[in-house]
Amino acid sequence: MRSQDWEILKLLFENKNITKTAQSMYLSQPALTNRIQQIEKEFGTKIINRGRRGVHFTPQGEYLAKSAEEMVRKLQEIKENLSNMDNNVVGTIKFGVSSYFTKYKLPKLLRLFKNQYPNVEFQVSTGWSRDMFNALYKKDVHIAFVRGDYHWQGQKQLLFEEQLCIASKSEVNVEELPNLPRIDYKTDNLLKSLVDNWWSENYSKPPMVTMEVDQVDTCKEMVANGLGYAIMPGMILNGMEGIQKINLTVQDGLPLIRKTWMFYHDESLELKVIQAFVSFIKSLNIEDTL
Numbered sequence: 538m539r540s541q542d543w544e545i546l547k548l549l550f551e552n553k554n555i556t557k558t559a560q561s562m563y564l565s566q567p568a569l570t571n572r573i574q575q576i577e578k579e580f581g582t583k584i585i586n587r588g589r590r591g592v593h594f595t596p597q598g599e600y601l602a603k604s605a606e607e608m609v610r611k612l613q614e615i616k617e618n619l620s621n622m623d624n625n626v627v628g629t630i631k632f633g634v635s636s637y638f639t640k641y642k643l644p645k646l647l648r649l650f651k652n653q654y655p656n657v658e659f660q661v662s663t664g665w666s667r668d669m670f671n672a673l674y675k676k677d678v679h680i681a682f683v684r685g686d687y688h689w690q691g692q693k694q695l696l697f698e699e700q701l702c703i704a705s706k707s708e709v710n711v712e713e714l715p716n717l718p719r720i721d722y723k724t725d726n727l728l729k730s731l732v733d734n735w736w737s738e739n740y741s742k743p744p745m746v747t748m749e750v751d752q753v754d755t756c757k758e759m760v761a762n763g764l765g766y767a768i769m770p771g772m773i774l775n776g777m778e779g780i781q782k783i784n785l786t787v788q789d790g791l792p793l794i795r796k797t798w799m800f801y802h803d804e805s806l807e808l809k810v811i812q813a814f815v816s817f818i819k820s821l822n823i824e825d826t827l
Contacts, residue, residue: 542576543608545569546584550602553591576601610676617808627656628810633669633678634661635725637753637773638797642823643682650817657810665725673800679811681800685727692806694799694815696823699770700792701732703783706763711783715740718747718765722756728795732768735785735793770795 541562549558559569577584584598594602617628634643639661647659662672666683673681682696703709709717736744747765750756753773760767761780774780785793799818805811 538576538579539572540612542572543605543612545572546576546598546602546605547609549573549585549592550594550599550605553593555587555592617810625656626654626809626813628808629658629660630680630810630814631660631678632662633672633681633683634663635666635669635682635684635797636663637684638682639663641772646823649821650814653817654810654813657813666727667725670800673802676802679801679805679808680814682797683800684795684797685725685731686796687727687798687800689798689800691800691802692815693801694818696797696799696818697772698794698796699772700794701735701768701785702771702774703766703768703781703785704757704760704774705766705781705783706760706779708781709766709783714766715742715744717745719744720748720750720756720759720765720767721746722750722753722767722769724753728770731793731795735768735787738788 545558545562548561549555552558552561555566555569559566562569564572573584580597580601582597583595584601586593586595632643643661651657660678662669662678666685666687669678669681670683670687670689672678703711703714748759750759753769756767756769757773757777759765761777768785771782771784774782787793799815801811801815806815
């Protein structure tokens with residue numbers, strides 16, 4: 538078995554789709570099919586059946602696929618330990634990063650780190666914070682950058698806080714919000730709950746949502762064009778001119794904030810490359826640097 542074959546089994550079991558798995562592995566479909574046939578030949582058993590609705594694993598194939606996840610992790614651990622034996626900071630850091638942090642913070646952060654440690658490589662997975670948190674929990678990534686307060690018992694570093702605000706092209710009367718057009722955008726459940734709880738504490742009627750868009754950047758453009766107000770973290774509006782902002786507070790007068798964290802496992806610090814990155818982050822003021 539090639540090390541790549543274990544990765545093929547792992548991804549194919551997750552995707553249940555030949556095309557998607559081939560794309561993830563940067564292989565052609567015939568090449569992927571050939572590797573599967575070679576695996577079946579090596580183990581002397583049928584691994585998958587292909588149908589109209591995708592790939593179905595045989596009991597033997599399912600056993601191999603579940604073993605593949607452990608094998609992939611073990612192979613990665615071996616590579617990391619070998620790299621860790623050198624005095625130089627080398628190796629690959631696997632990140633799970635929220636989409637917002639990926640777009641607005643991560644590129645410069647990685648560039649600054651790469652300037653100090655040119656032999657380090659990066660693997661980055663992006664998505665909703667909850668998915669990145671789960672990837673870290675399963676040890677699919679070394680470090681997760683997530684937005685919101687998740688219950689994490691491992692190592693963590695608070696990176697920055699953002700106050701939530703009302704954003705509008707024109708001045709608004711906060712008391713009149715339920716009667717004004719609101720623009721919502723798809724976001725994670727923690728932020729949605731934060732906003733919903735604030736709303737229920739201040740108003741007895743629901744908001745008048747006239748638009749629900751897919752991304753916060755689209756929402757910003759709608760607000761900038763005077764099509765309604767939105768509730769979002771204030772940092773998202775940095776650099777935008779002509780937008781009125783009203784910072785939100787809770788009933789005791791404290792600001793309504795959203796936190797961004799760096800999470801990682803205790804044992805990850807056994808790797809020099811993770812030690813170096815964590816120390817690098819702790820030496821920065823992320824909000825000012827980025």
